[in-house]
Amino acid sequence: MVSISLVTRQQQTILFIGGGAVAERRLRPFLDEPCQILVISPIVTNAIREWAEQGKLEWRDVAFTSEVGRDIINFHESCQLVFACTDSSEVNEEVAGWARKHHFLVNRSDRMDDCDFTVPSTLTIGDIHLAISANSVGPRINKLLRMDMTNRYSELQIALPSLKIMREDVKLLIPDIEERQMFWRTHLTEHTLAAILKGEWPMIEEKLHHAISGLRIKL
Numbered sequence: 001m002v003s004i005s006l007v008t009r010q011q012q013t014i015l016f017i018g019g020g021a022v023a024e025r026r027l028r029p030f031l032d033e034p035c036q037i038l039v040i041s042p043i044v045t046n047a048i049r050e051w052a053e054q055g056k057l058e059w060r061d062v063a064f065t066s067e068v069g070r071d072i073i074n075f076h077e078s079c080q081l082v083f084a085c086t087d088s089s090e091v092n093e094e095v096a097g098w099a100r101k102h103h104f105l106v107n108r109s110d111r112m113d114d115c116d117f118t119v120p121s122t123l124t125i126g127d128i129h130l131a132i133s134a135n136s137v138g139p140r141i142n143k144l145l146r147m148d149m150t151n152r153y154s155e156l157q158i159a160l161p162s163l164k165i166m167r168e169d170v171k172l173l174i175p176d177i178e179e180r181q182m183f184w185r186t187h188l189t190e191h192t193l194a195a196i197l198k199g200e201w202p203m204i205e206e207k208l209h210h211a212i213s214g215l216r217i218k219l
Contacts, residue, residue, distance in 0.1 A: 012036065015072065015104075017064045017095045018085030019044030022109045026083055029122050031056050038072070038079070040064050041086070064091060069098050081117070085109045121146055125153050126160040152197065159201045166208055173215040187211050 012035045016023045019041030027048070030037055037057035039048060044059060052059035062068055064086075072079060082099040084092035084106060092108050099106045105116040112118075120131035121142045130153075132145050174180040187208055195204055 012081075013038055013079040014081050014083070015040070015079050016083045016085055017041070017091070018083075018087070018109070019048050019059070020085065020087060021045060023083065023085035024048055026085060026107075026109070026119065027057070029119065040068060040072075064095055066098070069102075073102060079104060081105050081107070083107045083109070123149055125150070126157045127164070128153070128156060128160070155197050155199055155201060159196050159205070162205055163208075166212060169212055170215070173212065173219065183211075183215075 014027070014030050014035055014037050016027050016037070016039045019039050020043070023039065023041070024045045024047050027037055027039070031051065039052070039057055039059045040062060041059075042061055042063050044052075048057070048059065051057050060068070082095065082104045084095040084099075086092055086095075086109075089110050092110050096106045096108055096114060100116075107115045107117055107119065123130040123132060123146055130149060132142055132149070170180055170183060174183055192204055195201075
């Protein structure tokens with residue numbers, strides 16, 4: 001089993017059979033990718049319906065059949081990844097067999113041991129995007145890791161906007177890349193990060209502003 005990066009091609013089609021909560025969760029990370037998303041399901045969540053109305057994905061209000069499969073192959077030759085996300089093990093089995101017959105990679109929501117690939121769970125904290133993948137260990141571990149990382153790094157959301165502004169200020173004050181890197185190695189250390197995660201950002205922010213003010217005085 002391999003882990004698939006979310007970096008996709010514009011011509012690539014990602015196929016989701018099923019339109020429930022599992023399909024919604026698994027297709028969400030692809031919405032910002034340059035790919036085509038096709039959902040096959042007579043019933044979808046409100047979010048999937050809205051995304052279809054907004055043109056973010058294509059939704060076909062039909063159940064999966066061999067005839068539907070032929071249409072997919074005819075009109076979506078670039079389809080390579082298939083997510084079998086229905087609440088029926090029999091349907092997922094049929095989808096997996098059909099997909100492999102046509103040399104597509106399959107991810108089954110009901111059987112981790114019958115998946116050709118996995119997709120990392122993603123976590124966004126401000127401008128930081130993290131990918132979490134426990135592969136075949138199971139979704140429970142992914143969920144626990146996600147909860148832990150959300151709690152652990154939540155303080156960064158407070159610090160990141162100011163750090164972005166400071167970064168631009170330092171760029172203007174220190175044109176030399178190596179000198180700029182040395183500045184940040186000196187003033188943004190492992191101990192600094194630990195302090196931010198403990199909720200001590202106001203103190204760290206004051207120290208960084210003081211250091212940047214010192215650069216301006218030297219000019």
